[in-house]
Structure formats: structure tokens, C-alpha cells
Amino acid sequence: NLCGFPHFMLKEIQQQPESVQICLAHYFHAISEPLLSVPVNLNEVHILACGTSYHAGLITQHWIEQLVNIPVRVRSGSEFQEAPLPMTANTLTIGITQSGETADTLNAIALDKQRRLAQSEVFQPHLLGITNQPNSALSQRVDWTMPTLAGTEIGVAATKTFLNQLIVCFYFTLELALSRQAISPETVQAYWAELSTLPAKIRAVLQLETQIKPIAQAMINQQHCMVLGRGINQAIALEGALKLKETTYLHAEGYSAGEFMHGPIALLDERVPVIAIAPTDSTHAAMIANLRQVKSHGSPIIGILTEDVPPETASLFDHVLILPAIADPLSPILSVIPLQLLAYHLAVQRGLNVDKPRNITKTLSE
Ligand code: BG6
Numbered sequence: 001n002l003c004g005f006p007h008f009m010l011k012e013i014q015q016q017p018e019s020v021q022i023c024l025a026h027y028f029h030a031i032s033e034p035l036l037s038v039p040v041n042l043n044e045v046h047i048l049a050c051g052t053s054y055h056a057g058l059i060t061q062h063w064i065e066q067l068v069n070i071p072v073r074v075r076s077g078s079e080f081q082e083a084p085l086p087m088t089a090n091t092l093t094i095g096i097t098q099s100g101e102t103a104d105t106l107n108a109i110a111l112d113k114q115r116r117l118a119q120s121e122v123f124q125p126h127l128l129g130i131t132n133q134p135n136s137a138l139s140q141r142v143d144w145t146m147p148t149l150a151g152t153e154i155g156v157a158a159t160k161t162f163l164n165q166l167i168v169c170f171y172f173t174l175e176l177a178l179s180r181q182a183i184s185p186e187t188v189q190a191y192w193a194e195l196s197t198l199p200a201k202i203r204a205v206l207q208l209e210t211q212i213k214p215i216a217q218a219m220i221n222q223q224h225c226m227v228l229g230r231g232i233n234q235a236i237a238l239e240g241a242l243k244l245k246e247t248t249y250l251h252a253e254g255y256s257a258g259e260f261m262h263g264p265i266a267l268l269d270e271r272v273p274v275i276a277i278a279p280t281d282s283t284h285a286a287m288i289a290n291l292r293q294v295k296s297h298g299s300p301i302i303g304i305l306t307e308d309v310p311p312e313t314a315s316l317f318d319h320v321l322i323l324p325a326i327a328d329p330l331s332p333i334l335s336v337i338p339l340q341l342l343a344y345h346l347a348v349q350r351g352l353n354v355d356k357p358r359n360i361t362k363t364l365s366e
Contacts (some may be wrong), residue, residue: 006348007155007344007348007354007355008153008154008155008355009155009157009159009247009340009344009347009354009355010344011155012153012154012155012159012160013159013160013206013337013340013341013344014206015151015160016159016160016163016202016206016337017198017199017200017202017203017206018199019149019150019151019160019163019164020163020164020167020198020199020202020333021199022149022151023148023149023150023164023167023168024167024195024196024198024199026147026149027167027168027171028192028196041090042070042090042091042092042126042176042180043070043071043088043090043091044070044071044072044073044087044088044090044091044092045061045064045070045071045072045073045091045092045093045094046072046073046074046075046085046087046091046092046093046094046112047060047061047072047073047074047075047093047094047095047096048074048075048076048077048080048093048094048095048096048105048108048109048112049074049076049077049095049096049097049105050076050077050078050097050102050104050105050364051102051158051242052098052157052158052161052162052239052242053096053097053098053102053105053158053162053165054074054076054096055162055235055236055238055239055242056096056130056162056165056166056169057074057094057096058074058234058235058238059166059169059232059235059236059332060072060074060094060096060166060169060170060172060173061073061074062231062232062235062329063169063170063173063232063329064173064176066329067173067174067177067182067183067329068173068176068177068180068182069182070180073085075108076104077102077103077104077105077106077107077108077109078104078108080108080111080112081104081107081108081111084111084112084115087112087115089119090126091126092126092127092128093109093112093126093127093128094127094128094129094130094172095108095109095127095128095129095130095131095138095141095142096129096130096131096165096169097129097130097131097136097138098131098132098133098148098150098153098158098161098162098165099131099132099133099136099362099363099365100129100131100132100133100134100135100136100137100138100139101133101136101137101138101363101365102363102364102365103364103365103366104364105138106137106138106141106366109127109129109138109141109142110141112127113127113141126143127141127142127143127144128142128143128144128145128146128172129141129142129144129145129146130145130146130148130165130168130169130172131145131146131147131148132147132148132149132150132153132161132164134147146168146171146172147168148161148164148165148167148168149164150163150164153362154355155354155355156246156355156356156357156360156361156362157243157246157247157340157343157354157357159340162239162336163202163333163336163337166332166333167195167198167333170191170195170329170330174188174191174192190327191327191329191330194326194327194330195330197326198326198330198333198334201323201324201326201334202333202334202337204324205323205324205334205337205338206337206341208321208322208337208338208341209341209345211319211321212321212338212341212342212345213345215302215319215342216342216345216346216349217349218273218300218319219250219273219342219346220346220349220350222250222271222272222273223250223251223271224250224251224252224253224267224271224272225241225244225250225251225252225253225272225273225274225275226252226253226254226255226260226264226267226268226272226273226274226275226299227240227241227244227252227253227254227255227274227275227277227339228254228255228256228257228260228274228275228276228277228287228290228291228294229254229255229256229257229276229277229335230256230257230258230278230283230286230287230290231281231282231283232328232329232331232332233277233279233283233331233332233335234254234255234256234257235332236277236332236335236336236339237254237255237256237257237275237277238254239254239336239339240252240254240275240277240336240339240342240343241253241254242254243339243340243342243343244339244342244343244346246343246357246360247343247344247346247347247352247354247357248343248346248347248350248352249350249352249357249358250346257276257286257287257290257291258286258290260290261290261293265293265294265297268294268297268298268299269297269298269299270298270299270300272299273299273300273301273302274291274294274299274300274301274302275301275302275304275339275342276291276294276301276302276303276304276317277304277335278291278303278304278305278309279304279305279306279323279328279331279335280305280306280308280309280310280325281306281328281331282328288313288316291303291316292316295316300318300319301316301317301318301319302317302318302319302320302321303316303317303319303320303321304321304323304335304338304339305317305320305321305322305323306322306323306324306325306326306331307322307323307324307325308325309322321338323335323338
């Protein structure tokens with residue numbers, strides 16, 4: 001049921017304040033009495049996922065490494081089968097999959113489990129699944145399941161399920177950090193206070209839609225586009241580019257802004273717009289330095305910025321989309337939304353079937 005929306009993708013983007021609220025309410029009660037008994041002797045985390053879920057894995061890697069201070073490796077399910085990661089008895093493996101049925105992710109999890117069973121003397125069953133479908137095949141293969149509670153997602157391009165994956169992964173990071181005393185209960189409380197502001201801030205970001213439509217119009221005939229981010233927003237650059245590719249068939253590349261300077265910048269000219277995710281955090285100054293170079297090659301720049309952007313840098317941008325301020329680690333939860341809306345409106349303005357793009361299916365199961 002479209003409930004008056006023209007497409008499921010737009011409905012699901014617009015549902016995000018409510019779906020995030022439901023997820024926060026579920027996990028909020030859990031922080032004082034944890035949902036999982038996470039083994040405190042973990043010494044590393046592996047994350048296996050594909051597509052948008054893989055990008056949630058990259059953000060989770062950043063969170064766990066920075067807040068818990070243990071190493072995390074993220075592998076696409078298909079790559080893991082060909083080159084399994086070395087693991088120890090105290091490695092936790094997390095499978096992230098919206099559908100819980102993606103064959104590449106399930107096969108990687110099965111291989112991980114098989115390797116653990118072969119070492120049963122010492123290897124603990126440390127497998128966690130994060131999925132929107134708690135009765136899926138994934139849940140049958142893991143020791144714990146954390147539901148993402150986003151409700152049914154019909155549009156092929158993952159939107160609200162991605163945001164809820166991030167909420168669950170951040171909750172898990174806090175629980176792990178707390179159990180290992182890597183952060184104080186006061187810091188956890190401060191993050192919860194920030195998380196509770198998300199539904200209202202997501203609503204504010206959704207108001208940017210009227211500014212995004214003309215940007216989509218300006219991009220209607222473009223062949224290429226670059227999406228740049230630094231730090232934790234590098235993964236959102238990848239996710240934004242994936243959304244654009246999947247729904248609009250535009251050749252969009254997501255890059256770390258720093259790495260982009262080492263070669264790919266040669267692709268730029270006035271026909272290649274650059275979308276820069278540049279919140280005012282510790283990466284901002286380096287990002288602006290990169291963007292000055294981008295500008296000198298003639299590319300129009302669309303900036304996804306935060307409220308406190310200095311006026312002298314605002315002139316670098318041809319279009320500016322301003323996000324509400326939020327604690328730095330949580331910025332991906334807001335910065336992805338303008339990219340979802342841009343992908344949606346560009347696809348619609350190009351006359352494409354945004355809910356069922358060509359060549360792809362919602363779930364690549366066996
Ligand atoms: C792909 C879809 O086949 O599977 C992507 O086209 C999706 O949109 C990916 O992100 C992973 O899906 P899941 O269900 O494992 O999160």
C-alpha cells in the first residue's frame with residue numbers, strides 16, 4: 001500500500017523518522033540490561049555483508065575501532081568465500097543482511113561456522129546476525145540475532161533498512177564498549193541523548209527535498225558524478241554512489257576525498273558534478289582543501305554540510321544542503337538521506353522505474 005506516495009522508495013525514505021524511533025525504543029530499554037552477553041574477551045570483529053549492508057559494515061568498523069579499540073575487518077560475502085579471513089578463538093563474526101537471505105552473505109556465514117566447528121576445542125560460537133527478517137535463513141545460522149525493526153521494505157534500493165542497521169550497529173558498539181569498559185556509562189548516556197534527537201533531525205533533513213529536486217533537474221543529462229567523503233562519511237560516499245547507480249543508471253563513483261586526489265581527479269571537468277559530504281567535524285579542513293582542487297577543474301560541487309559551515313567556505317559550493325548538527329560519529333545517519341532523495345528524484349525525473357530498477361533484484365538469493 002503506497003499510502004498516497006507515488007513510489008515505495010519515497011514512502012520508505014519518508015518513513016525513516018518513525019522506523020528509527022521504533023528501533024531506538026526497542027534498544028533503549030536494553031542498554032541497562034544488555035540483550036546479548038557479548039563475550040568480553042573478544043579480540044577482533046569480522047563483518048560479512050553485501051551491497052548497502054556492506055556499507056553499514058564499513059561504518060560499524062569505524063565505530064568499533066574508534067570507540068572499542070579492537071580491530072575490525074569487513075568483507076563482502078562473495079570475497080570471503082574465496083579468501084576467508086584469518087581468525088582466532090576470540091573473533092566475533094557479524095553478518096549484516098536486510099533480507100537475511102542474500103546467498104553470498106549466507107554462504108560466507110556458513111563457511112565461518114564450519115571453520116569454527118572444525119576447531120571446536122577452542123573456538124566459541126561467536127556469530128551475530130543483524131537483519132530486518134528475524135525468521136530468515138541468517139537467523140538459523142547465527143548464535144544471536146538483532147532485528148532492525150524497519151518494517152517491510154518494498155523498493156529495491158535499501159533506504160529505511162540501512163538507517164535502522166546503523167542504529168542497531170551503533171547500539172551494539174555501545175554495548176561492546178561498555179562491557180569492555182572502553183567508554184564510561186556517562187558517555188553512553190550522552191550518546192543516547194544524541195540518538196534520541198535523531199527522529200526530529202531526520203524530519204528536518206527530509207525538508208531538504210524541495211532543494212534537492214532542482215539539483216536532480218540540473219543533473220538530468222549528466223553521464224558521470226563523483227561522491228566524496230572523508231573519515232566515517234567515506235562509507236556514505238560509497239552508499240550514495242550505489243543509490244545513484246542502482247536507481248538512476250548514472251555512472252557515480254564513491255571515493256575517499258583524500259584518495260580521490262591520487263588519480264581519479266583526472267576525470268573531472270565541468271561535466272562531472274561532485275557531491276561532497278563535508279560536515280564540520282575533524283575531517284572538514286582537509287575536505288575543504290580537497291574541494292578547492294576539485295573546483296579548480298571546473299566541476300560543480302554540491303555540498304552536504306552542517307549548520308555551522310563557515311561563510312568563506314560556503315562560496316566553494318554551487319548547491320548547499322545543510323544538515324542539523326549531531327555528534328560526529330552519528331553524522332552518517334543524517335548525511336545519507338539527501339543522497340537517497342537525490343537518487344529518487346533523479347530516477348523519477350529520468351522517467352525510470354525507481355522501485356524496480358533494471359538488472360537487479362531486492363535479494364540475490366540462491
Ligand atoms: C543486492 C541488492 O542484490 O543485495 C542491494 O540489489 C542490497 O540493494 C544487497 O543492498 C544486499 O542485500 P541484503 O538483503 O543482504 O542486505
